Amino acid sequence: MAITMEHRVVGNPITSAATTYSSTTFPSATFPASLEARSFPTGNAFPSQVTLNPFFAVDSGERKHSTIPTPIWRVTNGQHFTAFSAAFPITSGIISFESTKTAPVPISTIVNSTGTFFTWSNGQNTLSPTITPQQYVLVSVVPLILATLFSIPWKILDNTIKEMEPFYQLSRPGGATAENSICLDYATSTILTVPIKAISRGHMLVFCSSLISLAVMFLPALASEAMFVSVTGKHNYACAVFPNLIRIIQALLSFIAILVIFMIAYSCRRTYNIYSEPLSIAGLACLLSLSPALETFQRIESKTKQKELKRLLAGRHFAILELSEMGQSPCPAIVELSSSSPSTITNKSLPRKELWFQSPKTTQSILPSDFDRSVDEEWVKPEGRLSSVWQELKTKLHFCLAMLFLCVVFILIAFYYFTFGHSWFERWMDSQTFGVRFAWTALGTAIKSFLGYLDQDLRRNEPYHRLLLGSARPEDSILVPGYMSPFSAILPSLRRRHFHVSLICFASVLAQFLPICFGNIPYSPSSSQGTYDICSKIAMAILLFMIACIAVSIWRPRKRVKPMFRNTDTLASVCCYVASTPSGDGDAMGMLDKMRGLSKMGNSERNKFLMKSKGLYAMGIVEGGELRIDCDEKVTKLWLD
Template identity: 25%
Template sequence: QDIVHAGLTAEYHDLEARGKPGTLFGGMDTVVTAPFLGGNPETQAPSHQRALSNTTTPSRIEAQREAEKTGEILAVPEIPAVDISNFGGGALDSHQALNPTESGAQGDAKKSYYFPPDPDMPSWRPMSMNWWYITILICIAFGLAGLQEYICQISMRKANENQGLIEFKDPKEIPTIQYFTWKYAPTMILVSYGILWQISDFEVKRLEPYYQLSKKTGATAEESLNMDYLTFFSYLTPIKAIRYQQWAVTLSSLSTLIAGSLVPVLQSASVEMYPKKSERVEGRMKYVRIDPPWSRTVTAALCFVGICGIILLFQLRRKSGLLSDPKGIAGIAAMATRSHILSDFNGLDTANHNKIHKQLKNRRYILHKSSLWQGEYIKHTAADHKSDQKRPENPHPLMLRLKAGVPYIIFLLVFAGFIPICMFVEGANIITEKLPWFLTAVATIIKLIWSTLDCDVRMIEPFYILSRRHASPRTLTLDYTGTVPGWLPIKAAINRHYLVALVGLGAVLTEVLTVCVSSFSVDGKKFISGKGDELDDDESQGDSRDNSGETFKSFWVSFGLALGILLYLFLIACLVYLKRRHKFLPRQPGTIASVLAFIHQSKMLVDFVNTETFNSKQMTQYLERLPKTYALGWFSGRDGEDHCGVDEEEILAEYQHGVDWTKSRLLGGHIGTWEHY
């Protein structure tokens, strides 16, 4: 029975190796095989092994030149090592001889693939990565920097004349437009500018693996197929990008962090009211001025963002190799039907990221004519020291686990409690008086962490739907990761993905929270009706409501919004961990490699042949014409074996984390054998 099974398996691999145009792996028909590739055979063969010699072996450089010269894809096998110790007969395993997938790399030649340049390499990119969009961001950065310095100069000149940008005796005297311009407009403008950078940053991080794959010789799996920036904490992304020398991600993430998080905090600290609280006298003039040191820091930060944008503009001159947006599972599946790249994922159905990387680390991969291909086989890589790093075993991103969720929820509650304490408890508001930017900084931290949670919920939503069985074809093209933040709640609500919509709305509200808390530097007791003008014996006139920078209405609107938003975030966070904390995936699906491992034996791949040129809309329409539904679980693959991943219905069983369904299933070949009795 084992011999028959091995023979059938060998026949299956032989059939898939004969790729024909218009069929699965049909691109292999265009590959030309060249002589063995390698160095000195004597130095390559380990002890008790003898490598076959070949005097006409071309070098890697020569192989690449030959591919460029002929315009054909060149496959060059490595010199195979033949283990002569097995020639005695005792160690030869007939089962391994008949089953090429189990004999492994030791007896088979490892092929390197070399590709000619694509004269018509496509370069699709989203709107937020186009030159004109980045140019607008650059102009805004330098424009805001110039405006900040201009206002600072005016403020300094007026200060010398004992005046201010805004002058008042009572905040109620300030015209509404001036008051809004002072209290809310700067933070709103800077937060909105940060959102514009965030839109671009999402796309840069999402598409960077494809830019790496579209390089002349491709990229290692560590730099491309296994790269995941979206579920990584945003404030650590620049460090990771620098480590891999992926400068576009470095620049976009730095610009986003500075523009969306640092600059609003600095700007909040740069606006001050004079005289100081202890020196204010009711009925006398108060002034709004700009503090020069803080203002110059804001200007410098904005100039740095502008410079990063200029360099990013040059970095984005690269070609992506994409014809359209590779959205969802379908986008990746369509690019994996022409070559044998899926053969590298054998045995990785439920593998974690560390095991996937270990299996892929000795090969480069390339995006050629909108299809993913194996590239050069490499025995040693410069990134080998990185490949042994421990990857998370948990199938959920960190922010979807209780170990991160519970502290974050507690943090939200503590901050929600701290605001009224700071406003209404005697002496507690000294924190906001001495550090007027403190609450804005805390709100920014909440925003950054929520943004990570938002990305994680977006990413796993299609897989959650698939895990519930009989998902519509639209699920395969569903991809929220690149959706504009403001549009996400609406889009998700239209699709009836209400949890995604609620979390996306929370991301918008965190921006509002940053604006609201920027004005909390007053004594809240003075804004209780009837107590605005009452002073205790130990209070100076500076403690009067009229000597603060807030009106009765502005204080309570900001206070109510801040607490309401924090309550909303608390409730939605609890709902997320209630609905999504259970494990319904073998591993995190945030990388191209993870998705390929899910589909490498799927029968549905046949439907994706010749679809690599489809855009997302065309792909969705094409799939919806097929009378099929899809699921995540255990299914019978194209090789006749049981696999775990995504495939068309009907599948064999749902996925249960930690349970190997194949071990509980009795196959026909097992009947009558002693070990399965």
């Protein structure tokens, strides 16, 4: 006699709720009541196989246990149950399971304005069971938190790779050209242009790192829409997903994993011929103190603009090699190798539009003869052409635009939180359509990235600002390292009394959590009131703090230092500022004289040596009329208004 077996699922199949099995009752054999229910452990994983050992009751009342292979119910993909053929001896003969029937299983999810439903394999639609509060948190908050936290270490790694790439190129056998080493500006380039620059120069590690950072930026916005909570009626909450977004996230993570494997394999071959941190002013000065290339940078005017500097150094080859003085051990130094560029460099070879400042003629020139500074026709950007007010506004224009943008975002969030009108903005926020949470999470990511660039620029320029004020201690100026993230810069900046830097760094740290808060501001009937209130208030508080920090950056009282002629975003630019004239016999010892032989020391040993020397440093006009960084007593005039 054939027996047909079926099953009935009670509860949420996603969470493995209680599962009940039953069978058709026959006169000759029935399952006892003790086998009508089987509960499985809660969780996301179903058992791959369930074995039943049933007893059979026959007409005489005698109960016999099966002695041959028992029926097997197998779970396929966590949902399908199939009974295999088996035979059992009973008093009246053999009962065979000749045919099976696959039980109905959920094959798709329907999400609409009325709620979330399961579509079963038999064509029926049923209401999705409600989820627990823990599952609600896992779906609505945890994906955003994980995507945000996942981006932080990659940003630190990406900054480190971009900052150290020039030193790796200099450490390669044969060195590298200036445009591929000391003129690289990856650290200050936008994230969209870095991959293009890196692949065109063959810098594969920077290319892979920038692609990972670019991919990681999209993860919070995608995670905010990929999984969500749907509500049916008043109290029935269910999990739902957008399959296409899930596939995109999986593709991004797979892409990142492939790039990481390549980066690990590629990094095993990279070497750096340096012993201490080279990103500080002192670290770079140590590499120049014994270098013959120091003469090359001394010949370049301090007024040279960034584009002009790259053009002057084009075609020249530089490398980091071991050099030694008489009786001294070898020390790493940046040296200039034979180059294809002309030996004589003059401003006449540059286009007229690149010439901004006049090269003053002086009878006390300290430059070698192959640099012709006395040109026939000189192009001048006269001092005083722009008013001091406009110069100040131009310097801080990006701060003003940032504050205006943050004020607009704050007003929108406050308007949505405190009012209940029927404007187009509120209707869009309440529409629950796809893309609302995505847009707000992307907005939080954009603000986070902007604060990161602002914070990085301030951290980079703060040591030079201290030097421009004059009489700066080494630990406050030339020994300040290049921090790769605001997390690592807050406490050291406080110890150095760089309160403005630490304030902006703290604002940048708070901005890391804006995507999480922004993603939970748009209305959803499945959102709890507590989640909405907390995220809205935290977002407004962070924005207010950021606006206050930028306002301090604009209006804080400070000495009026003149702007430097070019940014310090490349090694070549810093080398020109550091390349002061070596001291002669009887002259006071300069900064480069103190740095001789320190490039073979470690960080702590080098820093202790310079701090024990108790010298002060400044950035100003030195002998010869150039703007350089040197010891305080070597600077004849500060670069102040």
